[in-house]
Amino acid sequence: MLKIGITGGIGSGKSIVCRCFQLLGVPVYDSDARAKWVMNYDPELREGLISTFGPETFDAHGQLNRTYLAQKVFHDKEELTKLNALVHPQVRQDFHQWLEAHSTAPYILKEAALMFESNAYTQVDHVLTVSAPVALRQRRTLSRDPHRTAQDIEAIMHKQLSEEERLERSQFVLYNDDQQLVLPQVVKLHKAFLTLATEQAATT
Template sequence: MTHNLIPFIGVTGGIGSGKSMICRIFSCLGIPIFEADKEAKIILNENEIVKKSIKELLGNQAYKENEVYNPTWVRAKIKEDPRLIAAINSIVHPAVRQKAIEWQLSQKNKPFLIYESALLHSENKPELINKLIVIKADKADRIKRINMRDSLHPTDIKTIMEVQPSEETYLKQVDYIIKNSNNDLIWPQVEKIYKSITGLT
């Protein structure tokens, strides 16, 4: 990695763990956020090379008639064959990481940057990630948050959780853990990590 690049700190955790809330706190502390999962959705809909590769992998039904990505149909395919998730990631992730590098190069005068992604863990993190923060939350709390936020069918929630990394995988060789179950106070945890990374402690 080029030495003058501002370091990337990964923030990860399963669906409903509270990644967006944690990132909002970092943002309040002046840290820019690269939302990898949102960038992936844009790429899936706008990058013609990626779209072509996805169609070749899954078929034209991966996109609706208006050429918008069809996540419900794709989730059903993944449920039939979980190996597809790795193949999809191999198509999308390189494009996301290229966007991340371009964004990283554009940032100035910040102590660090946040790279938010639900699928990130120690075994697959790209070289651009310097340290890794994992958000840990009870499954029941996660499901409750998902139900409040999204209009997903319980089967879809179950499918998403099944294809995401296990808690054991998330927690392996991480630098920081934020506990975000029902009664956990998250701001002090984020502030402590911020001070640790910036050398203020």
Template sequence: MKVGITGGIGSGKSTICNIFKLLGVPVFEADVVAKQLLDSDSQIKSGLIHLFGEGIYMDNGSVNRKKLANIIFNDNIQLEKMNKMVHPVVREKFNDWVDKQNHKYIIHEAAILFESGFYKMMDFNILVSAEKRQRIERVKKRDAVSEAQVLERMNRQWTDEEKRKLASIEIINDNKRLIIPEIIEIDKKLKKYGKIW
């Protein structure tokens, strides 16, 4: 069984995934894999150079993340072009990875699970959410960025309202509720019944 986990920036989806990992659940981190591919996949590298010029890669062969972020976060067309190059390779890597797993279920974690259409490959999809103010403060602290920069990133993602329409369930990660018992309960249901509800 495949379970997708997503959430807006600062929602704490990585924290939720880490708890699943502690329960022995294999987690595929799509965003981490995508970042690695920018540095390692020759087809993607040549595609990025074609799109953005030689200067998109540094002398050591790794992508200039700051330069790339400045381009794609200010130009949705360029972002879309890059995603069209990267997403099929991530999907391929995910399918190869799934074939090697032997757990009752696996987790696919991705920031843009719904936006990319990856959610259609999942049996269930979990949305991790938190209040906007809380998310802003988390990201400011984590990434040492300004509130304006956080809001800019948030505005490029789907809202929780949009994501809720496609999610099987929602975990509210607001530091008020106990999320560990909730995750243990989800884990038990998936292992015993093969479904979340």
């Protein structure tokens, strides 16, 4: 099975692009959503999170206290490293189980905002970046997340790779810049990925 990673900076429109691929029947693994699920429901991980970050990591209803955890790790590199060391192995395991459930698909997409930063790119064959200008991404995020400030968004962007480096490390790019139509690009990439999947299958 061909595995395509899909990434992009905050506000690039990854989710919309993924939805287009899903409409074409392509399975999409949402790393961020699955990480939240695993953190909530994996007993071993829950125990590790509580042991490392305290009982406040989960609220009175037993659900992940994302605000508390974000405050703990956002400005503390050492704490963030601890969190990643706990979460990433469990998400990798979850991804492998998900792959088994979708083993008949010609190819799948793995969506991850921090594809390169988290080394998730090592689990896929190629990476597709959804690209958009920084100013446009900022406007989209402010419109989508009114609780965030411009400073919040800048801080998040600062923790992500630059657009230039992300594009340099990717094999494919889709421009969601409000200048080019997204759907024709998705269809073109879909055909290219199906061809790659066929070629891969022929050599295994």
